[in-house]
Amino acid sequence: MQCSSGLQHRACCAVFETTEVTLRRLPDFATEEQNYLVEFPDNLMPDPAAAVAAAGDLGASGKQADAMKIIAVTNIKGGVGKTTTAVNLSYLCAASSGPTLLWDLDPQGAATYTLRGDPLERASPKKLLNGKRHLPELILSTGYTNLDLLPADFSYRNFDVHLAERKRPTERLLKMSRSLRDVYAVLFLDCAPGISLLSENVLHAADAIIVPLLPTPLSVRMLVQLQDFIASKGWTDLMLLPFFSMVDRRKSLHHDIIAKTREQFPTLLVTEVPYSSEIERMSLRRAPIPAFAPRSAAAQIYSALWAELTRALRLAGDSSSDVPALPSSRASDANTR
Numbered sequence: 121m122q123c124s125s126g127l128q129h130r131a132c133c134a135v136f137e138t139t140e141v142t143l144r145r146l147p148d149f150a151t152e153e154q155n156y157l158v159e160f161p162d163n164l165m166p167d168p169a170a171a172v173a174a175a176g177d178l179g180a181s182g183k184q185a186d187a188m189k190i191i192a193v194t195n196i197k198g199g200v201g202k203t204t205t206a207v208n209l210s211y212l213c214a215a216s217s218g219p220t221l222l223w224d225l226d227p228q229g230a231a232t233y234t235l236r237g238d239p240l241e242r243a244s245p246k247k248l249l250n251g252k253r254h255l256p257e258l259i260l261s262t263g264y265t266n267l268d269l270l271p272a273d274f275s276y277r278n279f280d281v282h283l284a285e286r287k288r289p290t291e292r293l294l295k296m297s298r299s300l301r302d303v304y305a306v307l308f309l310d311c312a313p314g315i316s317l318l319s320e321n322v323l324h325a326a327d328a329i330i331v332p333l334l335p336t337p338l339s340v341r342m343l344v345q346l347q348d349f350i351a352s353k354g355w356t357d358l359m360l361l362p363f364f365s366m367v368d369r370r371k372s373l374h375h376d377i378i379a380k381t382r383e384q385f386p387t388l389l390v391t392e393v394p395y396s397s398e399i400e401r402m403s404l405r406r407a408p409i410p411a412f413a414p415r416s417a418a419a420q421i422y423s424a425l426w427a428e429l430t431r432a433l434r435l436a437g438d439s440s441s442d443v444p445a446l447p448s449s450r451a452s453d454a455n456t457r
Contacts (some may be wrong), residue, residue, distance in 0.1 A: 188301045189433075191308050192326040196342045198313035201332040201365040201393065205231040205311035205425075209330070211408035212426040214267035218305035221259065221268045225279075225322070226312040229272035235262045236406050237271040244275040245282045249292055255299055264411065268304075280317040293321035309384060315349065323350060328433055329358060332365035332393070333381075335374040340381050347385075361432055363389035363425065389432070391425040 191213075193206040206222060214220035222452070224231040232239075237260050243253035260269045283289045300307060311322050323329065328381040331346065333339050343362055350358055362385060368374055382388050393399070398418040405412050 121362055142274075152166075188297070188304050189306050189328075190297065190326045191306060191328050191330060192322045193308065193330045193332070194311040194312055194319060194322060195313055195331055195333070196315055196346055197334070197339055200241070200263055200334050200339065201399075202313070203234065203310055204399060205330060205332050205365070205393075206308055207231055207234050207402070207410050208410065208422040209426050209429070210306075210308040211264060211267055211410055212423060213306050213308070214264060215410075216426075218432075219266050219268075219303060220303045220306045220308065221270060221300060222308045222310060223247075223255075223270035223273035224310050225276060225318065226272055227274050227276040228312070229274070229368075230403075231310045232271040233271065234402060234406050234408075235269050237269045239271045239273070242273055242275075244273065244278040246298060249282050249286055250369060256303075258271065264408075276312075276318075283317045283321065287413055290320050290324050294325035297325060306351065315345075323353070323355065323358065326358060328429075329360050330429065331360065331362040333362045333388075334366055335364050335377045335381075337377065340377060340384075343381075359433065360387060361389060361429060362387070364392045366395040367392045368395050389428050391421065391428050393425065 191209075193202050193209070194201055203226070210220050210222040222235070224233060224237070230235075231237075239258065239260070243258055247253040248255070255270060258270055260271060262269050283292055286292055297307060309322055309326065311319060329346075329350075331343060333343055347360060350360060364378055364381075367378070378392070396418055398413070398416060402409055409416065411420060413419055
C-alpha cells in the first residue's frame with residue numbers, strides 16, 4: 121500500500137513516528153471523461169474560462185500557505201446539497217490549490233460513498249477523542265490528484281455523547297486537526313445537519329462556513345438562526361458564505377425569495393446552483409462532476425462557485441502577500457479559547 125504522495129507519508133510519519141500510516145489508492149476516475157449537457161437559464165451560466173482561471177489563482181504560485189485552512193460545508197437543514205457541494209468543491213480545490221482533505225463527519229457517509237471510500241480501519245469517536253486512534257491512520261486516497269478522504273463511520277452518530285465527556289468539549293475537533301497541518305493546505309468538513317456539540321466544534325474550528333441554501337422561507341429562517349448563533353459566540357472572524365442551491369428560476373417563489381434574501385445578506389454568493397438531473401447523477405457515477413463531465417454545464421457552475429469562493433476568501437486575507445490566501449486559521453487561538 122502506498123500513501124497518496126511522498127509528502128503526505130513523510131508528514132504523517134513525522135507526527136506519529138510509531139504509527140504505520142496506510143492509505144488505499146483507488147482507480148483514477150478523473151481520467152474518464154464523458155460530457156452530459158444540461159439546459160440552464162442564460163443568467164445562471166458562468167464564463168467557463170474565467171471561472172477556471174479564477175479558481176486556479178489560489179494555488180497558482182505552487183506555494184503552500186503556512187497554516188492549513190478549514191472550510192466547513194454545513195446547514196441546520198438537511199437535503200440542501202451539502203455533500204454534493206463538499207465533494208465538488210474539494211475536488212476543485214485539490215486541482216487548483218494543493219493537498220486537500222475531505223473529512224466526512226456525517227454518519228450517513230454520503231461523501232464517503234460518492235468518493236468510493238472503503239475504510240481499511242475504523243475508529244469510534246471515543247477512540248479518536250481519547251487518543252487511542254489518530255486521524256492520519258484513517259486517511260484514504262481518492263485516486264484524484266491531491267485529494268484524500270477521511271471516511272465517515274456510523275458511530276459518528278454518538279460523537280456528541282463522547283464530546284460532552286471531555287474538558288473544553290467545543291475545542292476537540294480543532295485540536296484533533298493539528299496532526300493534519302503539515303500535510304494539507306485545506307481541510308473540508310462535510311457536516312451532518314442540525315446544531316449540536318459536534319457542529320459547534322466545526323464552527324469553532326473553521327475559517328469559513330459554506331452554507332447551501334434552498335430558496336424557501338424555512339431555509340432562509342435557518343440561515344438567520346445560524347447567523348445569530350455565530351454572533352452569540354462572538355466568532356467575528358468566521359466567514360459565513362451562503363449560496364442558493366437547487367434553484368428553479370421558473371418558480372416565482374424562488375425568484376422572490378432570492379431577491380429579498382440578497383438584500384438581507386450582503387455576503388450571499390452570486391453563483392446559484394440550479395436543480396439539475398445532471399447533479400443528481402453524481403450518486404450514480406460516484407465521482408465529482410468536474411471529474412466525469414468536466415465540460416458539462418453543471419461542472420461549469422461548480423467551477424464558477426469555487427472561483428467566487430476563492431475571491432471572497434482572499435479578500436479577508438493579507439492583500440500584501442504575493443500568494444493569495446484564505447483567512448488566517450484560528451487554530452493558533454485554540455489555547456486561548
